[in-house]
Amino acid sequence: MGELKVQDKEIVIPGEVLAVGMDFLPANGTFREEDKIIASEMGLVNVNGRLIKLIPLTGRYVPKKGDTVIGKVVDIGLNGWRVDIRWAYEANLGLKEASSDFIDSRRTSLTDYYDYGDVIMAYVVFTTGSKIIDLSMRGPGLRKLIGGRIIEITPSKVPRVIGKQGSMITMIKEKTDCKILVGQNGRVWISGAEPKKEIIATKAIRKIDEESTADGLTDVIKEFLEKECK
Amino acid sequence: MAFAKRSDGRKFDELREMEAKVGVVKRADGSAMFRIGKTIAYAVVYGPRQMYPAFLQDPEKGVLRCNYNMMAFSGSGERVRPGPSRRSREISLVTEKALMPALDLSNYKNTVIDVFVELIQTDSGTRCAGITAAAMALADAGIPMKDMVASIAVGKLGDKILADLTKEEEDYENAVDIATAFLIREGKVTLLQMDGELKKEDLIEALKVAKKACEQINKLQVKALKEKYKTK
Amino acid sequence: MNDYIITLVQKGLRDDGRDFKEYRPIKIEYGVSAKSAEGSARVKIGDTEVIAGVKMEIGEPFPDSPDEGVLIVNAELIPMASPEFESGPPRIDSIELSRVTDRCIRESGFIDFGKLCIKKKEKVWIVFVDIYPINDSGNLFDAACLAAVAALKDAKFPALDGDKADYTKHTKELPLKKAPTSCTVINIKDKFLVDPMTEEEKDAMARLTVASIGSTVCALQKGGEKPLSIEDIDKMISLAIEKNNELVKLL
Numbered sequence: 001m002g003e004l005k006v007q008d009k010e011i012v013i014p015g016e017v018l019a020v021g022m023d024f025l026p027a028n029g030t031f032r033e034e035d036k037i038i039a040s041e042m043g044l045v046n047v048n049g050r051l052i053k054l055i056p057l058t059g060r061y062v063p064k065k066g067d068t069v070i071g072k073v074v075d076i077g078l079n080g081w082r083v084d085i086r087w088a089y090e091a092n093l094g095l096k097e098a099s100s101d102f103i104d105s106r107r108t109s110l111t112d113y114y115d116y117g118d119v120i121m122a123y124v125v126f127t128t129g130s131k132i133i134d135l136s137m138r139g140p141g142l143r144k145l146i147g148g149r150i151i152e153i154t155p156s157k158v159p160r161v162i163g164k165q166g167s168m169i170t171m172i173k174e175k176t177d178c179k180i181l182v183g184q185n186g187r188v189w190i191s192g193a194e195p196k197k198e199i200i201a202t203k204a205i206r207k208i209d210e211e212s213t214a215d216g217l218t219d220v221i222k223e224f225l226e227k228e229c230k
Numbered sequence: 231m232a233f234a235k236r237s238d239g240r241k242f243d244e245l246r247e248m249e250a251k252v253g254v255v256k257r258a259d260g261s262a263m264f265r266i267g268k269t270i271a272y273a274v275v276y277g278p279r280q281m282y283p284a285f286l287q288d289p290e291k292g293v294l295r296c297n298y299n300m301m302a303f304s305g306s307g308e309r310v311r312p313g314p315s316r317r318s319r320e321i322s323l324v325t326e327k328a329l330m331p332a333l334d335l336s337n338y339k340n341t342v343i344d345v346f347v348e349l350i351q352t353d354s355g356t357r358c359a360g361i362t363a364a365a366m367a368l369a370d371a372g373i374p375m376k377d378m379v380a381s382i383a384v385g386k387l388g389d390k391i392l393a394d395l396t397k398e399e400e401d402y403e404n405a406v407d408i409a410t411a412f413l414i415r416e417g418k419v420t421l422l423q424m425d426g427e428l429k430k431e432d433l434i435e436a437l438k439v440a441k442k443a444c445e446q447i448n449k450l451q452v453k454a455l456k457e458k459y460k461t462k
Numbered sequence: 463m464n465d466y467i468i469t470l471v472q473k474g475l476r477d478d479g480r481d482f483k484e485y486r487p488i489k490i491e492y493g494v495s496a497k498s499a500e501g502s503a504r505v506k507i508g509d510t511e512v513i514a515g516v517k518m519e520i521g522e523p524f525p526d527s528p529d530e531g532v533l534i535v536n537a538e539l540i541p542m543a544s545p546e547f548e549s550g551p552p553r554i555d556s557i558e559l560s561r562v563t564d565r566c567i568r569e570s571g572f573i574d575f576g577k578l579c580i581k582k583k584e585k586v587w588i589v590f591v592d593i594y595p596i597n598d599s600g601n602l603f604d605a606a607c608l609a610a611v612a613a614l615k616d617a618k619f620p621a622l623d624g625d626k627a628d629y630t631k632h633t634k635e636l637p638l639k640k641a642p643t644s645c646t647v648i649n650i651k652d653k654f655l656v657d658p659m660t661e662e663e664k665d666a667m668a669r670l671t672v673a674s675i676g677s678t679v680c681a682l683q684k685g686g687e688k689p690l691s692i693e694d695i696d697k698m699i700s701l702a703i704e705k706n707n708e709l710v711k712l713l
Contacts, residue, residue: 255511258545297541302536303499303502303590309517351494
């Protein structure tokens, strides 16, 4: 026995009662208290059979192992680089993980690889969830990103920007003729031949960030791109 | 002694006109404005972010750090000298204590969640307005919360329990001023400060009035939060 | 580094589609703290938002101007406005913001200080202008100056109760003349842009804040590391004077 107190895709706030009864199971963003399932953050309700979870609508990025992130080099040490990945603490990129080549720090300067302010695509190899985050750039597609621009969006909206099987991001790439890479940390790299097209891609992605709760978002963005890219 | 009428014509348990808005400071992680009567409070959240100095970090969970400040022109008499005062430091502390029980900071080890409360205009009930705004700002920032928090000041004047005291009512002869904050869903008290002499029965009665008032304030908080995230 | 701003500027473009000479939409709201302040205003330039309030007290004049009122301008970069601001004693930036706004108002003759005198050598009105950024999305200088001037325009004297100020009653408006405004021009490569937003501020090689009324310049502040040639300064001041004449109409 159980009763759902909210609908699928409804916006809920922390402390709101989502369901009553032992039938339902709490998942991401919810918790059980006695016989109630309660929201623990601002989110969009997602009911999947008996599982109730929330899709977060806001909140900073928290690093997880396996995340692909776009980072900025903020410091260079003897054994590697310190990288800002939009978390409270900087991540570490060690010499061994920085490239598929072997880097001999006695012969080359670290800045030859990545310099202050450089933007890189990396993945999180290990993290304690707070102060220690280790990155690696050994893998397909992981590299320094040259040119273009970086914009920042709400990390929880990244799946919407990418779309089912990449459908949304592919549509934006095709219509604006831009290369686009999306990091799980809510950083997006956009590089196009024309700055005007980069600006349109930027606006489209920000629109998805702001209007992510709308129905038919794919069509809205499609229309927007068609209008702007005439 | 009997207390007859409130000078602004409100019923004894009636609150002043209120307004709530979420997302008022773009660069912040979360923000909200709460106005009750002429008291206007802004609350802004930045975090989780790095905690300086390092010795204040907690390896088990994030730390909540609140800072309450009145803008120099927000007081009704002379200018308020900028900078922390003993009063503002005390209010910062109780704000933190009023909000902590609602938060789950276990995912944010070694970091700080900074909450800044700024008063633009003051007309009694400032710490309560600050807490109410801060709770919305924390939700807006995506900080995991088990419950929402709302805050109100109630009091006893003569033989009556009044909700949301004005400055004039606070200064009434032998008035008792009680600042409260409640976890809305659980119905529990997270802030309780009292000035004056009161019988226990009256205090319990006052807390019941405060709880109802906080539930009313919470309706505005819910509306303001959902408003921001609805797509036009 | 985010060179894309520089790339755009070299092509004659700005990220938000503005012209180099264009300000973001400006909104001015008066009396935002009407119950407490003698005068107050909120200014929005794009997403940048600043609130200013005026409080007045009775005090002694400075010895070298015994029959003139006193002006004290204080801008505080409170931590709410940007993740880059921290609590604590005033940093260089907030002192610079206070002093530039102060000069903008003081040197322009906006306030008739003689009319703030109550009793020569003994009692004058002290006018405090406190400025608080609420959200910093670039160009706090111009927003602060506009907010301060607007708050002064909104202000009224507290009533005089013998020797003391009676804050429960307000009388007439402050003795004000023509209002100054400030226009901040930045230099990127060889181009000049007004009203920089945050990303443009970070890439600015030099910055010139110009306060003026009509064709008279009343205050200047240069920032940024790059030295400016006299021709550059000439161009920037001309541009600023032109924009200030538009900005003042918004008050």
